[in-house]
Amino acid sequence: MADIADLKIGSSDFNPDKYVRELSQRCVGGQELQQQYQKIQSLGEDTSAQLKRNVYQNYTQFIETAKEISHLESEMYQLSHLLTEQRSLLAALASTSLLGGTNAGAATGGESSTDVTAEPEKQFQIEDEERRRKLTAALEKVEGCVDLIESPARSVIHEGDLLELDPTEGTAMQRMHAFLFNDGLLLAPWIPNRRGPARYKFQTLIELGSFAAVNVRDMGSVKTAFKLLAFPDTRLFQCTSNQSKKEWLEKFEAAKKAALAQEQPKRQESVATSETSPVRSSSVDSSSGMNPFEDNCAVSSPDIAELPEWLLELPEDLDVCIAQRHFEDAYALLQKANQFTFPTSKDPQLLDIRRKVDGRGRALIEVLMKELEVSPDKSLQGGLRAARRAVRLLNQLGRSSQACDLFLKLCSSILKAQLRRVKREGATVVYVKHLGGIFFSNMMDMASEFLRAFPNSPSCASALVVWAGSELTHLTSHLVKQVFMPQSPISTLSECVVTIRTQCDQLTSLGIDLRYQLDGLLRSPLQRALSDARDKAVEAVKLRAVEDKWRPTNLGNKDALTKFVMETGLSPNHMQKYVQGESWIVLSASTVAFTRQYLSLLEDCLRLCTTELAHTVDQVLTDVFGAQLSHVEVNLQSDKLGNPEKSFIQKNAAFLLSELLPLVTKTYQERLNNPCQTLEVLKTKFSWMKPADGDGGEPSPAPAPAKRPTPLPRTTAPRPAPTKYSTVTEYI
Amino acid sequence: MKKPNTQPALHKVIMVGSGGVGKSALTLQFMYDEFVEDYEPTKADSYRKRVVLDGEEVQIDILDTAGQEDYAAIRDNYFRSGEGFLCVFSITEDDSFQATQEFRDQILRVKNDENIPFLLVGNKSDLDEKRKVSVFESCSRAATWGVPYVETSAKTRSNVDKVFYDLMREIRSRKIEDNKPGNSRGKDKSKRKKLKCVIL
Ligand SMILES: Nc1nc2c(ncn2[C@@H]2O[C@H](COP(=O)(O)OP(=O)(O)OP(=O)(O)O)[C@@H](O)[C@H]2O)c(=O)[nH]1
Numbered sequence: 056m057a058d059i060a061d062l063k064i065g066s067s068d069f070n071p072d073k074y075v076r077e078l079s080q081r082c083v084g085g086q087e088l089q090q091q092y093q094k095i096q097s098l099g100e101d102t103s104a105q106l107k108r109n110v111y112q113n114y115t116q117f118i119e120t121a122k123e124i125s126h127l128e129s130e131m132y133q134l135s136h137l138l139t140e141q142r143s144l145l146a147a148l149a150s151t152s153l154l155g156g157t158n159a160g161a162a163t164g165g166e167s168s169t170d171v172t173a174e175p176e177k178q179f180q181i182e183d184e185e186r187r188r189k190l191t192a193a194l195e196k197v198e199g200c201v202d203l204i205e206s207p208a209r210s211v212i213h214e215g216d217l218l219e220l221d222p223t224e225g226t227a228m229q230r231m232h233a234f235l236f237n238d239g240l241l242l243a244p245w246i247p248n249r250r251g252p253a254r255y256k257f258q259t260l261i262e263l264g265s266f267a268a269v270n271v272r273d274m275g276s277v278k279t280a281f282k283l284l285a286f287p288d289t290r291l292f293q294c295t296s297n298q299s300k301k302e303w304l305e306k307f308e309a310a311k312k313a314a315l316a317q318e319q320p321k322r323q324e325s326v327a328t329s330e331t332s333p334v335r336s337s338s339v340d341s342s343s344g345m346n347p348f349e350d351n352c353a354v355s356s357p358d359i360a361e362l363p364e365w366l367l368e369l370p371e372d373l374d375v376c377i378a379q380r381h382f383e384d385a386y387a388l389l390q391k392a393n394q395f396t397f398p399t400s401k402d403p404q405l406l407d408i409r410r411k412v413d414g415r416g417r418a419l420i421e422v423l424m425k426e427l428e429v430s431p432d433k434s435l436q437g438g439l440r441a442a443r444r445a446v447r448l449l450n451q452l453g454r455s456s457q458a459c460d461l462f463l464k465l466c467s468s469i470l471k472a473q474l475r476r477v478k479r480e481g482a483t484v485v486y487v488k489h490l491g492g493i494f495f496s497n498m499m500d501m502a503s504e505f506l507r508a509f510p511n512s513p514s515c516a517s518a519l520v521v522w523a524g525s526e527l528t529h530l531t532s533h534l535v536k537q538v539f540m541p542q543s544p545i546s547t548l549s550e551c552v553v554t555i556r557t558q559c560d561q562l563t564s565l566g567i568d569l570r571y572q573l574d575g576l577l578r579s580p581l582q583r584a585l586s587d588a589r590d591k592a593v594e595a596v597k598l599r600a601v602e603d604k605w606r607p608t609n610l611g612n613k614d615a616l617t618k619f620v621m622e623t624g625l626s627p628n629h630m631q632k633y634v635q636g637e638s639w640i641v642l643s644a645s646t647v648a649f650t651r652q653y654l655s656l657l658e659d660c661l662r663l664c665t666t667e668l669a670h671t672v673d674q675v676l677t678d679v680f681g682a683q684l685s686h687v688e689v690n691l692q693s694d695k696l697g698n699p700e701k702s703f704i705q706k707n708a709a710f711l712l713s714e715l716l717p718l719v720t721k722t723y724q725e726r727l728n729n730p731c732q733t734l735e736v737l738k739t740k741f742s743w744m745k746p747a748d749g750d751g752g753e754p755s756p757a758p759a760p761a762k763r764p765t766p767l768p769r770t771t772a773p774r775p776a777p778t779k780y781s782t783v784t785e786y787i
Numbered sequence: 788m789k790k791p792n793t794q795p796a797l798h799k800v801i802m803v804g805s806g807g808v809g810k811s812a813l814t815l816q817f818m819y820d821e822f823v824e825d826y827e828p829t830k831a832d833s834y835r836k837r838v839v840l841d842g843e844e845v846q847i848d849i850l851d852t853a854g855q856e857d858y859a860a861i862r863d864n865y866f867r868s869g870e871g872f873l874c875v876f877s878i879t880e881d882d883s884f885q886a887t888q889e890f891r892d893q894i895l896r897v898k899n900d901e902n903i904p905f906l907l908v909g910n911k912s913d914l915d916e917k918r919k920v921s922v923f924e925s926c927s928r929a930a931t932w933g934v935p936y937v938e939t940s941a942k943t944r945s946n947v948d949k950v951f952y953d954l955m956r957e958i959r960s961r962k963i964e965d966n967k968p969g970n971s972r973g974k975d976k977s978k979r980k981k982l983k984c985v986i987l
């Protein structure tokens with residue numbers, strides 16, 4: 056079934072309305088529908104969880120890929136460098152193995168053949184390749200001039216060995232190798248004891264415009280020389296022959312002339328283009344698509360010109376902002392971009408920017424969500440305040456639901472961390488009070504922070520309520536495990552529960568009422584605890600019954616007596632009847648103990664009582680009281696006891712029925728605003744035990760009870776009277 | 788300070804002027820005592836010669852530049868290295884005389900020195916019948932520049948030595964002046980040199 060649902064929902068033509076209709080037709084009864092609903096819900100949860108996981112995985116993969124790419128990039132650089140080295144090495148090998156002339160001839164031949172066949176750009180490319188190759192090959196031999204290769208337009212015009220002479224004395228100084236480039240002269244002395252591929256060591260590169268070559272007329276030892284005037288230096292170089300000197304001087308001149316010629320057309324061109332460009336664009340308008348390159352230029356360049364600079368730099372700026380955690384700035388930039396009305400044209404650059412900006416927007420959201428995400432290695436020190444910024448920005452970015460989700464998760468982990476710090480030591484009540492205090496005060500803070508962060512958002516508010524509910528469930532299940540144990544006295548439990556309830560009620564000030572949920576969660580454990588308490592109390596009644604000697608009780612001193620009377624809350628006037636002397640009370644020890652126990656039980660029950668628990672509470676109160684009354688009844692009907700004892704027992708019965716029970720029902724009525732039906736039943740049921748005068752009367756041998764149900768024949772004693780209370784029956 | 792003791796002082800002279808005025812002819816006459824009738828435009832030639840100047844052996848370094856140099860920018864590199872200039876025109880060609888103003892301006896700009904050793908030379912004085920530039924005209928221009936004016940002939944060797952020696956003298960005296968401590972001009976230079984001496 057679930058698989059079918061999966062299939063259907065996953066399909067592209069999924070129609071939710073139709074699906075639901077079919078489902079509701081197929082399902083019989085609410086139960087089945089409920090099941091379907093749960094199935095779909097769990098499917099939805101699974102899907103969202105998977106989505107989250109996928110997003111995260113993609114993100115990490117993206118980062119890794121980016122790293123990998125930059126890695127690859129550097130490797131490619133190295134590779135290309137190696138390749139150029141290899142190529143120049145091979146070229147050098149070729150040129151040394153072959154005759155220079157044939158090599159050059161082959162090279163020019165190749166060039167001329169390309170001239171014919173190849174398009175101009177291609178030829179240019181080939182020439183450029185050639186130029187680069189030559190340059191690389193040349194500079195391969197020079198140590199310390201790798202950067203010179205990178206100059207895009209540099210080419211070698213001439214090179215050769217020279218002997219540098221002292222300009223004043225004309226004596227030999229050092230062996231030089233010189234390269235004349237189109238833009239300068241490189242001078243590199245020979246390396247005396249060379250190792251490795253480099254033969255020369257870079258000395259200087261003189262710009263073409265900043266030196267002058269001068270022929271030196273032979274004089275004395277200085278022959279076949281030329282001079283370089285590179286202010287402030289004048290350097291003298293001797294060539295190997297007059298021919299080579301002539302060549303050098305010609306090349307210098309040619310280079311200078313070429314440089315000047317290049318400069319001048321450039322100037323002219325710049326003037327020309329500024330004049331002609333409008334003409335060109337208009338011509339394109341009239342006859343578009345004549346030349347794809349020109350067309351492209353003409354169309355995109357005005358667009359690009361229109362694009363503001365900030366927009367072009369936006370992706371990079373966003374990267375910087377995000378990296379430096381200037382999230383607000385990043386958001387402002389994104390806003391600016393969103394407000395910018397992108398031209399509708401399909402210009403690739405615009406689309407690219409748009410795409411990049413969108414990507415950066417997503418990245419920003421990811422980073423912000425990461426901010427909020429809880430991870431074990433992340434400190435929760437900052438608390439919720441630290442999350443404010445990210446939440447605010449995510450809200451602004453329209454990611455409230457994710458922000459809300461993450462925020463609540465953060466709350467959960469903060470809460471958990473806080474609660475974990477509470478050690479269980481000392482009294483249970485103290486522990487629970489502490490735990491609950493931390494739980495609810497945190498929840499207060501979190502809820503108010505939440506409401507501040509997500510104002511006017513009903514969906515977020517409901518998420519908060521759901522979250523609070525689930526946190527409360529956690530807390531209660533913990534408390535149930537920790538506190539609701541068979542050995543825990545009901546008094547402790549009631550105190551704990553009352554504490555938690557009061558703390559829980561604080562939340563109503565923020566409009567969050569979890570009381571109903573809390574009570575609901577505690578209902579069954581409390582029911583169990585209450586029945587336990589009842590069983591214990593009944594057990595105690597039974598134990599005391601065994602030892603009941605039906606004699607007045609000495610409480611020890613007057614104070615204890617007064618205390619007892621005060622504790623019971625019975626009216627002293629009424630109690631006067633039961634007081635004898637300084638410290639005696641004309642009630643059996645069992646009655647006194649029961650009174651104490653029952654009143655405390657009553658208090659606990661009343662404190663715990665909620666509408667849902669009322670039934671259980673009634674039962675507990677009635678059962679326990681009934682057990683005591685049964686004990687009295689049994690003894691009153693007993694044949695073993697004589698009249699004086701019977702009279703005393705009757706007095707006890709009178710106390711229980713006329714003093715204690717009315718007090719209990721009254722208190723019950725006062726506290727719960729409704730009478731306890733079962734206790735009323737008890738009153739009528741046992742009312743025969745009350746003395747005829749309806750009052751306890753003097754502690755004197757009372758007459759036999761006026762009403763007596765079927766006096767038992769002595770022979771059949773000790774058979775108990777039939778009673779509803781099985782426990783009591785068993786007890787006998 | 789060993790070199791100046793072993794090597795004679797070197798004075799760098801630059802020949803400037805329009806093409807065909809006789810710069811090379813003057814240089815060759817000075818260097819080799821010969822006159823070349825054929826005109827072969829110069830690119831840039833450098834000559835060196837040991838001469839005795841007022842009893843002191845010195846070296847003269849002559850840079851004969853191209854008068855036909857189209858590109859004024861290239862001349863800057865030559866001019867920078869010069870210590871003194873012979874600005875030559877042909878008395879038979881007014882254009883060459885007019886051009887001297889341009890050369891003068893460029894030299895002053897490059898050297899940035901009003902008092903650079905400089906001679907205005909009117910060549911081809913042997914062709915007086917073809918004179919186009921009057922002595923008066925030339926003298927007054929030289930006067931405005933504050934430089935001597937000399938008329939020469941490479942062909943007859945008239946005043947050839949004089950212009951070179953006069954210029955060398957000026958260069959020499961300028962160097963002495965520059966080396967004088969407390970001189971208003973080139974104070975820094977002299978200081979630097981003095982400092983150098985101290986170090987050496
Ligand atoms: N009659 C006469 N002819 C001269 C004199 N000086 C040079 N000439 C001639 O003028 C022509 C040009 O002389 P050059 O010395 O080569 O001229 P230049 O100034 O060096 O010219 P560029 O090198 O082009 O700057 C040659 O034919 C020389 O023979 C001179 O004093 N008298």
Ligand SMILES: [Mg+2]
Nearest residue numbers: 810811828829
């Ligand atoms: Mg010449």
